[in-house]
Amino acid sequence: MDFVDLEPEIPDSIQVSRDIVYKETDQRSLKLDIYKDEFLVEPAPVIIFIHGGSWTTGGKEDYLIYCLAYAQKGYVTASLSYRFSQEAIFPAAVEDIICGIRWIKAHASEYGIDSSKVALVGGSAGGHLAMLAAYTADESYFASGCDENAVSTAVQAIVNIYGPSDLTTDFAVAQGATPKFMGATYDVNPDIYKVASPITYITPDDPPTLTLHGTIDKIVPITQSDFLDKALITNDVIHEYHRLKGWSHTMDASVPVNEYAQKVMTRFFNEWLNGDD
Known part of the structure; x- marks a missing residue:
């Protein structure tokens, strides 16, 4: 099987702003990277990528292949770091x-961004965080402690790549990463697991959502996306659900799935962010 190059060379035409501090925490400075085509003139939609890693590992460089691909398609792209469970x-x-969403919107004019056209993309734990942030946008569920608290966190599109949507299920509860992320076992504090589940917050006014998930995923079982699909249907949220038969977790590291993912993502962004091919 052929795999994508996860550390592709950055084209000369792509301008990169690295390690921009968007939030100071007691643990560390949180940073983001921004990518844009040097010939981009008009403000463009921004796609924000959130890496996975069981909420315990990973880095903002993990989605470089996507950041570059979509910067070359005429979008501004960004990738965020965030605090881990430990x-x-x-x-x-x-x-x-x-806070990252708010910072990017607040500084949109500095980076050629149209702040009214924002998409979140996350894989695995990053998909969970993308959905949770998007489905609770402009609500007071989470006190973010941002410098830009007055800025709206609403986004126009979400791409969830094999992210968990319901942390109250038996499988999610049994995963070692989940109680570490929550800071308590389900038996001790079941209510917080519901609070941390994106499907808890789905309402008819949520943004269009695209989900891709492999049918033999043993890390985040596809039932997580089945639950999400059902909740989105129940609430009449515009969405696409792609169940990829015979593929497992991190399936988009393979060339065929990555090409397929970019194809459907590009169509999705063209429709909901008014981007260019």
Whole structure:
């Protein structure tokens, strides 16, 4: 099987702003990277990527392949770091993502961004955080402690790549990463697991959502996306659900799935962010 190059060379035409501090925490400075085509003239939609890693590992460089691909398609792209479970338990990570969204919107004019056209993309734990931030946008569920608290966190589109949507299920509860993320076992504090589940917050006014998930995923079982699909249907939220038969977790590291993912994501962004091919 062929795999994508996760550390592609950055084209000369792509301007990169690295390690921009968007939030100071007691644990560390949280940073983001921004990518844009040097010939971009008009403000463009921004796609914000949130890496996975069981809420305990990973880095903002993990989605470089996507950041470059979509910067070359005429979008501004960004990738965020956030605090891990071993640094600060829930809701720290989602509060960080909310602050990142606010920072990017507040500084949109500096980076050629149209702040009215924002998409979140996350894989695995990053998909969970993307959904949680998007489905609770402009609500007071999570006190984010941002410098830009007056800025709206509403986004126009979400891409969830094999992210968990319901942390109250038996499988999610049994995963070692989940209680570490929550800071408590389900038996001790079941209510907080519901609070941390994106499907808790789905309402008819939520943004269009695209989900991709492999049918033999043993890390985040596809039932998590089945639950999400059902909740989105029940609430009449515009969405696409792609169940990829015979594929497992991190399936988009393979060339065929990555190409397929970019194809459907590009179509999705063109429709909901008014981007260019």
